[in-house]
Amino acid sequence: MKGLQPAGNGPLNRERPTLKTIAYMTGLGVTTVSRALKDAPDISQETKERVRLVAAQIGYHPNRAGVRLRTGKTNVISLILNINEELMGLTSHIVYGISEVLANTNYHLIVTPYSDDQDPLTPVRYILDTGSADGVILSSIEPADPRVRLLTEHNLPFATHGRTSMGITHPLHDFDNEAYAHEAVRRLVEHGRKRLALLAPLPRYSFYHHMRAGFLKGLRDFGAEEVPFNEVTLHDPMNRIHQAALELLSANRDVDGIVCGSSAGAVAISSAIEASGRRVGHDIDMVSKQPANLLRFIRPEIMSVNEDIRLAGRELAKAVIARIEGVPAERLQSISMPDGRIVYPELEPA
Secondary structure: OOOOOOOOOOHHHOOOOOHHHHHHHHOOOHHHHHHHHOOOOOOOHHHHHHHHHHHHHHOOOOOHHHHHHHHOOOOEEEEEEEOHHHHOOOHHHHHHHHHHHHOOOOOEEEEEEEOOOOOOHHHHHHHHHHOOOOEEEEOOOOOOOHHHHHHHHOOOOEEEEOOOOOOOOOOEEEEOHHHHHHHHHHHHHHOOOOEEEEEOOOOOOHHHHHHHHHHHHHHHHHOOEEOOOOOOOOOOOHHHHHHHHHHHHHHOOOOOEEEEOOHHHHHHHHHHHHHOOOOEOOOEEEEEEEOOOOHHHHOOOOEEEEOOHHHHHHHHHHHHHHHHOOOOHHHOEEEEOOOOOEEOHHHOOO
16 A cells, blocks of 8 residues: 555656755745745744755755746856866865855856867857856966956956956956065075076966066075076976976086976976985975975975965855955955965055
8 A cells, every 4th residue: 555645746746856845845835945045034043954954855956047037147156267277286276165155155166177279268258158157267367368358348247366467457366476486585595595497387377477576576686596497387297397307407507496386396396306316405495386285295395385275266256256246346356475364455555
């Protein structure tokens, strides 16, 4: 004998759980369920917890198509990510940071990757043409980034992981690479190093110009000189960086200090230093950025500076959501300093 079943057309028989399903199971109204899931202040905490428990048990997820039809919103934030950032070990950290913020909202994250041999405008145009996201986060920023101009022209909220110099005020978070490189030179000179090389980003990116400016200022301020690192950049594969470092060390036996823009690059250079018969921290000193506290364990002889990419993800997520909600762009800019502080330019004294 079969047990009691909901009527054939009851909400529990639907393949995809809906608000009506939760309402049916909790005995609440659909409006109450909807407001409970949105954490409405006039709904009791007990009711919210009961609704969320049932939603989790039945695998309820908002129907994005329905939300879009009702509100014109997708509840999607798109992270347009250059795959070269994975080579530098940044991808998982920035995704994790963004997800930490979005977990407490109705927004979902979609990662849209692209490579250097593709037109960087293609994923932006797709989002604009399809209306598939309410906001966008951009990485690998250029001084005159065409994606920033296109998104501004179409009034789609966005935030950038990096700064532009094109006269457009927009939400952003950045690491102060100029201050980093300047401080790195100071630390090397304090260790008696005078002939320094810099493993920098590709010149097309904004943070190349910042890092390069800080490095050159450090050379002037602290009385050191540069040994050029040829054509290699921190975006190259580790084996290419390793080979370029071997060539550098072979041609310049007196190089005694390295400023490095990535932890992967630092590991490759360290290997080359050892292959040349020298030792990091003894014959040559090195300062490197790192997105996680990894160098401390595998290469403790390297002087490391943390660039908190998870924090960057959180700052970017908060900025783009605030921009969607109408907060002025100039109030949504932040910069991480090498000492761990966050600076908000709008709040700094003129």
